[in-house]
Structure formats: C-alpha cells, structure tokens
Amino acid sequence: MNNIDLVYLDGKYLPANEAKISPFDRGFIFGDGIYEVIPVFGGHAFRLAEHLQRLTNNLAAISITNPNTQDQWTGMINKLINNVVTNFPDILDQMVYIQITRGVAPRDHAFPGNIPPTVFAYADTAPIAKPEYIEHGVSAITCPDNRWQRCEIKATSLLANVLLRQQAAEENVTEAILIRDNFLTEGAASNIFIVKNKIIRTPPKGEQILPGITRDLLVELIDKHKLSGEETMITEQDLLDADEIWMTSSVKEILPVTRLNGKKVGNGLAGPVYKNMLDIYRAYKQSIRNGSVT
Numbered sequence: 001m002n003n004i005d006l007v008y009l010d011g012k013y014l015p016a017n018e019a020k021i022s023p024f025d026r027g028f029i030f031g032d033g034i035y036e037v038i039p040v041f042g043g044h045a046f047r048l049a050e051h052l053q054r055l056t057n058n059l060a061a062i063s064i065t066n067p068n069t070q071d072q073w074t075g076m077i078n079k080l081i082n083n084v085v086t087n088f089p090d091i092l093d094q095m096v097y098i099q100i101t102r103g104v105a106p107r108d109h110a111f112p113g114n115i116p117p118t119v120f121a122y123a124d125t126a127p128i129a130k131p132e133y134i135e136h137g138v139s140a141i142t143c144p145d146n147r148w149q150r151c152e153i154k155a156t157s158l159l160a161n162v163l164l165r166q167q168a169a170e171e172n173v174t175e176a177i178l179i180r181d182n183f184l185t186e187g188a189a190s191n192i193f194i195v196k197n198k199i200i201r202t203p204p205k206g207e208q209i210l211p212g213i214t215r216d217l218l219v220e221l222i223d224k225h226k227l228s229g230e231e232t233m234i235t236e237q238d239l240l241d242a243d244e245i246w247m248t249s250s251v252k253e254i255l256p257v258t259r260l261n262g263k264k265v266g267n268g269l270a271g272p273v274y275k276n277m278l279d280i281y282r283a284y285k286q287s288i289r290n291g292s293v294t
C-alpha cells in the first residue's frame with residue numbers, strides 16, 4: 001500500500017482502499033499489461049516526454065489502444081504529483097507508477113473483442129538510495145538471462161525478473177546481472193554500464209534489453225560532456241574484467257557495483273569515472289528540481 005493513499009483508477013481519483021479491480025482483469029490472470037515508473041524531483045516529473053513515449057510504444061507493441069492523449073496522461077500524472085506536493089510538503093522526491101492492462105474479459109489467451117483497458121496509477125515517496133551504496137557500491141551476481149525474447153517491452157508479467165531478483169536476495173546481493181549467449185544484456189531491474197580504460201560501455205538497444213530512461217539520459221550526458229563512451233555488445237568476460245560496473249534505473253538512479261560473484265570489481269571501490277558521472281547526473285537532477293529542465 002502506498003503512503004500517500006490517493007490512486008487513479010479508470011478515470012477516478014480514489015482513496016487506495018476504495019479502488020477495486022476485477023479478479024478477471026487480464027492483468028491479474030495473464031500479466032497482460034505494461035507499466036511505467038516515473039521519478040519526480042521537487043514536484044517535477046523526470047523526463048516525462050520520454051516516459052510517455054515509452055508507454056505509447058509499449059501499448060502499441062502489445063496492441064492496446066492508447067486510452068489517453070498525451071495531455072490527458074500529463075494532467076493525470078500532475079494531479080497525482082500535486083496531491084503529494086500539497087498534502088505532504090516535506091516529501092522532496094516521489095515516483096509515479098502507472099499500469100495499463102488489456103481489461104476485464106472471460107479467460108481466454110487470445111485478445112478479447114473491443115474492451116476498455118484498465119488504467120491504474122498512484123504517486124508515492126521515492127525510495128532514496130542509501131548513501132553507503134553510493135559511497136561503497138553494491139554487490140551483484142551474474143545469472144543466465146532466462147527471460148523471454150521481447151525484453152524491450154515494459155511488461156507487467158515479470159515472473160522471470162522476480163525469480164532472478166529473489167536469487168540475488170538469497171545470495172545477499174543487490175542485483176542479478178544477466179548474460180545471454182555469452183553477452184551482457186542488463187540487470188533483472190536495471191541497465192548496466194561498464195568502464196574499461198576510462199571508456200564507458202553499455203549494450204545497444206534492441207529486443208534483449210529494456211530501453212531504460214536513465215540509461216538513455218546517461219548516454220546523452222556522456223555525449224554532451226564529451227566523455228568517452230560507446231553502445232556496444234559486451235561479453236561476459238568484458239564484464240568480469242571491467243574496471244567499473246554501474247547499474248541504472250529510475251528508482252536506483254546510478255549505483256556502482258563493486259563486487260561481482262564475490263570478487264572485487266576493479267579495486268573494489270566506487271571508481272573515478274562513476275564519481276564524475278554521478279556529479280553530472282546530480283547536476284541534471286538539480287536542474288529538474290529547479291524546473292529549468294524537463
């Protein structure tokens with residue numbers, strides 16, 4: 001349950017305990033839906049246009065007609081954000097969760113006729129990355145990427161990711177870094193960057209990875225600040241030999257991975273290229289807080 005207690009469901013704003021979804025919703029029965037997580041800094045949504053574009057792409061990818069215009073999505077998101085800003089002024093950062101499922105229909109795998117999708121959303125406080133994670137880094141393990149072949153879709157059917165994250169949790173590490181056919185894909189809930197000899201590398205976009213909004217921002221910032229970077233295939237050995245490894249996501253932002261499979265990454269500390277990137281990212285985040293950048 002969220003801390004804020006106001007949710008949006010199918011056109012209505014309700015207290016969370018009054019929001020009811022049918023057990024025959026295809027989101028519940030099949031995981032037949034998509035979702036978005038949008039960070040909010042100082043009341044301003046982070047890269048809203050990019051998040052809404054990904055949401056639009058995902059709906060098209062699974063043939064759900066987009067139920068809202070961009071303006072309607074923006075209005076709904078801002079209403080949830082402003083509710084928090086007004087009623088919980090001490091909360092600095094938030095996140096908006098949006099889920100759209102194909103809707104309610106008798107159980108049959110194939111798409112039902114024309115039914116309205118279910119749209120659910122809420123705003124909540126953003127979990128803040130622990131300062132010691134940023135300072136000392138986190139641990140990860142490598143795992144075979146046993147997910148499906150359409151990982152570019154931000155699908156709510158996340159069972160494989162759930163099992164991989166649970167494996168990581170059972171081994172007391174933060175992330176499972178996934179390897180498919182000897183190549184790095186991404187984390188179970190993050191994108192991955194490596195640094196070797198000061199060159200920053202991340203796998204190219206495609207069906208094997210989620211096009212992370214944080215990943216795309218980093219690629220943009222690397223370019224803008226004229227750092228040395230490339231989007232390229234990365235072998236498992238490249239990963240194991242990296243000087244630095246970073247994980248990125250809306251919720252985790254950028255975290256250094258300083259132990260992989262129980263061994264130090266580089267010298268086992270957050271690296272200099274990471275620290276520089278973090279400064280650049282924080283400056284960008286501050287400009288969102290100020291409202292000078294969207």
Ligand SMILES: Cc1ncc(COP(=O)(O)O)c(C=O)c1O
Nearest residue numbers: 189190191210212213214249250
């Ligand atoms: C599998 C996967 N890859 C990458 C990401 C990072 O995407 P974003 O930066 O848009 O949060 C996520 C985020 O949850 C994810 O689940």
